[in-house]
Amino acid sequence: EPEVTQTPSHQVTQMGQEVILRCVPISNHLYFYWYRQILGQKVEFLVSFYNNEISEKSEIFDDQFSVERPDGSNFTLKIRSTKLEDSAMYFCASSTRQGDSPLHFGNGTRLTVT
Amino acid sequence: DQQVKQNSPSLSVQEGRISILNCDYTNSMFDYFLWYKKYPAEGPTFLISISSIKDKNEDGRFTVFLNKSAKHLSLHIVPSQPGDSAVYFCAACTGNYKLTFGKGTLLTVNP
Numbered sequence: 001e002p003e004v005t006q007t008p009s010h011q012v013t014q015m016g017q018e019v020i021l022r023c024v025p026i027s028n029h030l031y032f033y034w035y036r037q038i039l040g041q042k043v044e045f046l047v048s049f050y051n052n053e054i055s056e057k058s059e060i061f062d063d064q065f066s067v068e069r070p071d072g073s074n075f076t077l078k079i080r081s082t083k084l085e086d087s088a089m090y091f092c093a094s095s096t097r098q099g100d101s102p103l104h105f106g107n108g109t110r111l112t113v114t
Numbered sequence: 115d116q117q118v119k120q121n122s123p124s125l126s127v128q129e130g131r132i133s134i135l136n137c138d139y140t141n142s143m144f145d146y147f148l149w150y151k152k153y154p155a156e157g158p159t160f161l162i163s164i165s166s167i168k169d170k171n172e173d174g175r176f177t178v179f180l181n182k183s184a185k186h187l188s189l190h191i192v193p194s195q196p197g198d199s200a201v202y203f204c205a206a207c208t209g210n211y212k213l214t215f216g217k218g219t220l221l222t223v224n225p
Contacts, residue, residue, distance in 0.1 A: 105157035
């Protein structure tokens with residue numbers, strides 16, 4: 001079964017550094033998402049992306065965050081200047097959004113900001 | 115913001131018995147509900163969903179019930195198996211696929 005793949009599985013960075021989290025969505029999916037889960041808290045929506053533009057974003061997704069689909073397969077989340085509170089599991093998801101198609105999630109990238 | 119609530123952080127059942135996981139929501143605009151299962155070090159895996167126009171959806175051992183008037187849904191797993199042990203997340207959306215998740219319930223199925 002096709003999968004959403006995310007790299008790296010774990011990223012450690014220093015506060016103030018830029019990080020790029022990478023995702024390869026399922027190939028025939030057209031809608032892409034980033035969610036995050038801070039340890040002990042809920043999985044939270046960050047942003048949705050369709051047709052090469054952001055379709056919706058949450059309050060969490062401020063100017064420090066950006067997303068890009070640089071080619072036909074990758075979908076990236078960039079955090080420009082990381083803060084300690086950005087430490088979380090970041091999940092990429094994709095869907096066809098046809099009918100009742102659900103979101104399919106990757107295994108996540110654990111981001112640790114020190 | 116507690117639009118989706120899973121009030122039981124954990125549930126323990128015996129193998130072969132029924133597991134019932136509950137979820138309540140407050141936003142009456144939600145029209146699509148999903149259950150995801152999550153193992154440690156993995157992402158959420160889709161299990162089953164239900165549209166607000168239905169009150170029941172069944173897929174093998176998994177059945178989801180929706181009570182719109184009570185803003186309540188439940189996931190029934192029968193019979194429960196040890197491999198079902200995981201964290202179960204209830205999620206809801208309004209059709210824009212911006213999922214709002216509950217905090218999850220850790221299910222432990224004992225052999």
